């Protein structure tokens with residue numbers, strides 16, 4: 409029997425520094441409703457989906473950045489999303505900045521099933537950018553300063569009728585990410601990304617190369633591991649820094665079967 413699942417890529421438009429989490433969660437919840445109305449079983453949100461992409465800002469004292477992190481999940485700000493998802497019977501992927509009770513900082517995603525139970529957690533392994541302020545760069549990309557490399561590997565989970573895997577943003581650029589999950593029989597890989605349209609070290613590089621590399625990594629990962637891949641952007645202009653969109657759903661033949669058309673909050677279903 410064919411195991412069909414309707415998946416929604418829920419792309420986020422820009423999140424500004426001063427936008428409260430409650431406002432962001434209301435946006436995510438509205439997209440979840442839209443996806444559920446379109447018959448989706450599973451909604452994929454983006455990387456660091458609750459806040460602006462704060463690793464673009466330098467802080468001498470890293471503790472100053474702790475306000476961008478979540479100490480527990482769900483929490484007061486995100487519980488409405490978990491509750492609405494369970495009401496609608498929809499599972500979801502959510503990317504956020506995790507601060508553990510032991511004081512460790514990770515760029516994290518979770519997989520929540522249709523009953524609102526967190527069935528999986530992933531922590532970003534490939535952290536791009538740099539750890540110290542780099543005046544040579546057009547803008548900073550300080551993931552190496554604010555996050556530890558993920559310590560959970562690339563697991564897969566049997567849930568919602570399939571074998572599901574997760575990764576985050578820069579992970580998609582490294583073949584081992586998809587391959588390790590492929591060797592475990594993954595059937596659907598979900599990932600969020602916040603990718604600047606400008607290369608901070610090569611400002612002259614055309615955006616077309618960046619979006620080409622995005623499609624290339626998602627399509628190759630899908631085809632070479634016979635898996636669906638759902639890539640979901642945070643898009644648009646955050647504090648003067650542009651992030652490209654093109655959130656998409658790719659089938660195991662490596663074909664893009666659906667793609668976002670805007671740089672705003674947008675739900676694409678397949």
Ligand code: ING
Pocket residue numbers: 536537577578579581601602603604
């Ligand atoms: N962003 C970018 C990404 O990997 C980047 C950083 C862009 C690295 C382009 C190399 C080239 O898509 C995040 N958040 O990893």
